[in-house]
Structure formats: structure tokens, C-alpha cells
Amino acid sequence: MTGDVVRELRGYGSRPGPGGAQGRLPLPDADIVLGNGLRVVVCSAPVVPLVEVRLTVPYAATAPGEVAHCQLLAEVLLRGTAHRDADDYDAELAAHGATLDAAADARRVTVTGHTMADALPAVLALLAEAVRGPRLTEEVVAPERERLARRIRLATHPPAALAQHALLRRRYGEQSAARWQPTPEQAAACTREDLARLHARHLGARGAVLVLVGDLRPEEAVAMATEVFGAWEPGPEGDAPEVPPWFPGGPLLRVDRPGAVQSVIRLAAPALPRTDPGYPALHLAQLVFGGSFASRLVARLREDKGYAYQVGSGVESVPGASTLMVEADTAAEHTAPALAVIREELERMAADPPSVEEIDAARSYAVGSTATAMSSPGALASGLANLLHVGVGPDWLHNWGPLLDGVAYDEVGEAARRFFRPAGFTGVVVADEAAVAPLRGGAADELGF
Secondary structure, three states: HHHHEEEEEEEEEOOOOOHHHHHHHOOOEEEEEEOOOOOOEEOOOOOOEEEEEEEEEEOOOOOOOOHHHHHHHHHHHHHEEOOOOHHHHHHHHHHOOOEEEEEEEOEEEEEEEEEEEEHHHHHHHHHHHHOOOOOOOHHHHHHHHHHHHHHHHHHOOOOOHHHHHHHHHHHHHHHHHHOEEEEEHHHHHHOOOHOOOHHHHOOOOOOOOOEEEEOOOOOHHHHHHHHHHHOOOOOOOOOOOOOOOOOOOEEEEEEEOOOEEEEEEEEEEEOOOOOOOOOOHHHHHHHOOOOOOOOHHHHHHHHOOOOOEEEEEEEEEOEEEEEEEEEEEEEHHHHHHHHHHHHEEEEEEHOOOOOOHHHHHHHHHHHHHHHOOOHHHHHHHHHHHHHHHHOOOOOHHHHHHHHOOOOHHHHHHEEEEOOHHHHHHHEEEEEEEHHHHHHOOOOEEEEEO
């Protein structure tokens, strides 16, 4: 490993394992940035002789159709390269006991996979070959284009998808939603030339993150990544995902679903990004509100009233921003009373802030559930990749418990008062018109909340 390809090398020394002090998750052994801008994070977790591989390439969608095209690029990314066809590529992966899968959303292209530990150099070379020179022939592109268009079309029909798409428009407006939401028509219209231009623009090393977790020697893994990916072109500058704008609260939008016997409720309010020092207090507050089985909203809406068979809250994080989400699925006849209960519980977060007992329970739940969720190398690799994507450091998981322990009770109360005001929320209700008639406001498709 030569100095001209490494701008930063950080060794973390010994790390407590999953059963270590206070159940803290391990620290990565290395965090480097190569000269081309690729960040490599390595964590030794020798549970089984496997290595988990996660490669994340962020990008900014600047025009309608670009997300659909990036999704198609992800579909063809591992269907052969300039040097070998799909059958040869798959045979090479299989020979090493490896799997690789690619996907894309509105902000990143991600490759997920694993390999036998002793085959890591060969599999990294196959991955680098694919990202640098995918096989963009019509023979490869045409069937994937048809499959993607069909899959997008089918994915728009479920009520939860209708709610998700409508909520995106409600939060950010039609123009932004059009950039971030793929359509089957956009996928069907994508050409090989479109993919070649997209590949040159978005699939560069600058800003990309490679996470390796498993049975490996950190120094050797860093050297492999440097050798294999060091020649990957950086790509254009300024291709970072767009930070979503702040959005105001307001009336809920009704999405008509004639004859529906069930209603889908989705509410959203702007929140703190994970990089903000106040995020741990916000997280504890939302766990008290609706983020756990013992939360106030679950106890009231599901256990006490029986209005909802699915209910909860959470924080949706993207680079530079977060959104506080509340969701409930309920029988049509319970739509209006369910929304009334949600509003009452939001108001109670300010009038009756989380108690010491509620906060301590939420703190224990947050630490324990994170440790459990990250207990396998695959989950740890995905967790690290996702957290690095939204901008926190590689030590975030390791320090999560102490961060939560350091949150004062009054900080959680302040977060409850600040972020759980009903007026700060907007949202959508996918329902039959009769189910929401009592909530009708002035505008034709707006509901009072």
C-alpha cells in the first residue's frame, strides 16, 4: 500500500466483540480513502469463514427518469462485463462460492454479497471489473429493461406503495417526486446509450464506500482493495445525493381507493439528521411514542382500542436529513377514530412528556435491539454501509450505547415537545371516500388532522 493512494488510514486497535464491555459493537479495524476517492472500511468478525461485501455508490438524480435508468444500470451491472459474458461471470462467482447482487434507489447504487474468505481477492476483482466496465449490449439490456418496467408497474398497486408515493409528493412537491420516483415508462424508454452515459456520470469511485466484514486480516483486506480498486476512475465531482428540503405540516391528502375495507395512514414531519447531537434524544422520544411494542401509540391504538393491526413510528434517514414517520393500517370504519387517537397521543407527548421509567425502558430497548440486529457479519456490514451513507462515522454503532446513556431526561422531554406537535405533521390516507368523510376539509382531497 503506497502513500499516493491513501489519504487517511485509521487503525482502531483491539475491539470488544458482541459480548464485550456493555455489549458494545466492534469498531472497524481500518477506515481509509484511496486517491481516487473510494472509502474502504474493514471490520474483522471471524464468526464463519466468509466475508461480507457492501459497495455503495451515491449519486444525485437531476432529471425525471434518472432513477429508473440507474435501477436498470444496477440490473445489468452483474450480467457480464466487457471481458466476459453473463454465464462466464456467474460461473466465476460460483466457483468461489460467492454471490453478488446490485440494486439502486433514488440516492445510491448498492452491491451486496458475500464470499468465502480465501476467495476475497478474486471476488473483489470481479466486482471491480463489473463496476468499471459492465456489458451494455442490447442482448443484456433488453430483457432486463422489460423485467424492470414490469416490476415497477406491479409495485405501484399495493396500498402501502400508493401511500408511499403520495406521501413523497405531499412532502416535497410534484417536481421533486418526479425525479425520485421511477415509472415503468421511463424504464422501458432507457437505451444502451443512456446507460453508458449514466455509467460514466454516476459510477465513479469518488464518494463510493466499500465495506468488508468477516473472516479477514484487515491489513491484507486494505491492500487487496487498494490493488483492485485503485485504478477505478474517480468520476465527475459533485455527484452527492440531494439533501431533501424542509417541508411544512398541513392537512392530510386523501388518496381514493374505492371499496377498500382497510385504510392506510402515513404521517411525516421533519426531524434531526443522524449527524445532529440531538438525534439520540429524538430517537428515545420516538421509541416512547410509537417505536416499540411497549410504546404509547401501540398500547393505545392497537391494544386498548383495537383500531389498528399495524401501527408504529420511526425515523427515516437519508444523507443530510431525517423524517419522523408515523404509520397505521386500520379497518375502514376505524379510520377517523384512529387518526383522532394518533393526534391525541402526539399532543400528550408535550403535555405529558416521557417519564423516567419510559425513557429508561426505551434506552434499554434501543441498545439491546441494535446489538441483536447487528449480531451477524452480514447485518453489521449492511448497518455500517447504511450509516456511512447517511454521513455518520464508522464508530457510530460502537458508541451508540454510550451516546444514549449520555442523554438527559429533560433532553428527551424537549425533543418530545419540539418534534411531536400535530401541526408539524402532514401525511396521506389511502382509503375509500366514505371512511374519511368525517375528516373532509375545504379542499376536495384534503383532510383535517
